[in-house]
Amino acid sequence: MRISIFFTAFIILISCQENSSVLSAQSEKAGSAIDKIEKTDSEWKKHLTEIEYYVLREEGTERAFSGDLWDHKGDGVYTCAACALPLFDSKTKYKSGTGWPSYYQPINRTNVGESTDYKIGYPRTEVHCARCGGHLGHVFKDGPKPTGLRYCINSVSLDFVDRQDVAKDK
Numbered sequence: 001m002r003i004s005i006f007f008t009a010f011i012i013l014i015s016c017q018e019n020s021s022v023l024s025a026q027s028e029k030a031g032s033a034i035d036k037i038e039k040t041d042s043e044w045k046k047h048l049t050e051i052e053y054y055v056l057r058e059e060g061t062e063r064a065f066s067g068d069l070w071d072h073k074g075d076g077v078y079t080c081a082a083c084a085l086p087l088f089d090s091k092t093k094y095k096s097g098t099g100w101p102s103y104y105q106p107i108n109r110t111n112v113g114e115s116t117d118y119k120i121g122y123p124r125t126e127v128h129c130a131r132c133g134g135h136l137g138h139v140f141k142d143g144p145k146p147t148g149l150r151y152c153i154n155s156v157s158l159d160f161v162d163r164q165d166v167a168k169d170k
């Protein structure tokens with residue numbers, strides 16, 4: 001009897017150690033660079049609609065007030081239209097009056113990448129999906145509190161996932 005108690009305790013100890021090593025591996029992964037998705041232009045053309053390809057892969061901009069998410073008010077998460085990576089939470093969406101979906105911060109620092117573009121003659125901070133490189137829009141420093149940032153994003157670069165469905169996926 002005593003031996004079996006020791007044996008059980010030993011098994012529990014072993015399984016706890018396994019769990020903690022899995023957890024530390026996951027947290028290390030979360031902190032490291034995201035695994036990239038790379039496709040050729042023709043692969044993206046098959047995967048995306050014409051307007052999605054123009055905005056996401058050619059850094060185009062949809063016309064203001066033309067997208068389906070600038071005035072969208074659901075509770076949930078906005079994901080990359082190309083690869084479904086979560087990018088913005090509806091809790092950080094606000095009415096900017098620009099005609100594009102606007103957020104004051106991304107869902108985390110890992111999922112949204114930044115670069116500088118000079119397309120209109122002066123530098124702007126371009127933002128893109130960190131996993132597939134898809135162009136999202138730009139970030140400006142005229143946003144509301146608490147960050148003072150305005151992530152000005154194309155509707156066609158995003159899909160919306162309701163909060164209840166986000167919880168189911170986990």
Ligand SMILES: [Zn+2]
Nearest residue numbers: 080083129132
């Ligand atoms: Zn993506």
